[in-house]
Amino acid sequence: MKVRTFEGDYRGEGLRIAVVVSRFNDLLTEELLKGALDCFKRHGVEEVHIFRVPGSFEIPITVKKIAKRGYDAILALGVLIKGETRHFELVASQVSRGIAQVSLEEGIPVIFGIVPAEDEIQAISRSGIKSNRGFEYALTTIEMANLFRKLGENNER
Incomplete structure (x- = not known):
């Protein structure tokens, strides 16, 4: 039996990354962006383009x-x-669906770096106070970009 494992790594050299970031809740999204940019810098990503959109709902069409x-x-x-109305559920559902759809249709890794939070305290803790999910999402971005590069170079079955 022949077993081969394919996985990405965290080397950012030569990668070209786009970041689409929502301005809504900008005190928090800016912290996520800072965490992501810190990660990209530490891992040697050479080119990052940032696209700012009004809210999370506009992210999939921009992607x-x-x-x-x-x-x-x-x-x-x-x-x-999350607020007192269904708006949170509607937006979260459509954004996650839209991001996944674009990734599948275009064949490019699109990393879901949307922090869904029950309240402001939870959102703050995930956006830079206790931990910065932006850094974690950026690591996933680098890893998936490298995995797709390896898959593109490998013509074997």
Whole structure:
């Protein structure tokens, strides 16, 4: 039996990454972005383009528009905080569906870096106070970009 394992790594050299970030809840999304940029810098990513959109709902269409511009991966960043209406559920559902759809249709890793939070305290703790999910999402972005590069170079079955 022949077993081969394929996985990405955390080397950012030569990668071209796009980040689509929501301005809504900008105190938190800016912290996510800072964490992501810190990660990209530490891992040697040479080129990052940032696209700012009004809210998380606008992220999927923007990702779709830039998916064919030669990026190795795209990171989508936003913060959704549950309120008293169904708006949170509707937006969260459509954003996650849209991001997944673009990734599958375009064949490019699109990392879901949307923080869904029950309240502001939870959102703050995930966006930089206790831990910065932006850094974690950026690591996933680098790893998936490298995995897709390896898969593109490997013509074996």
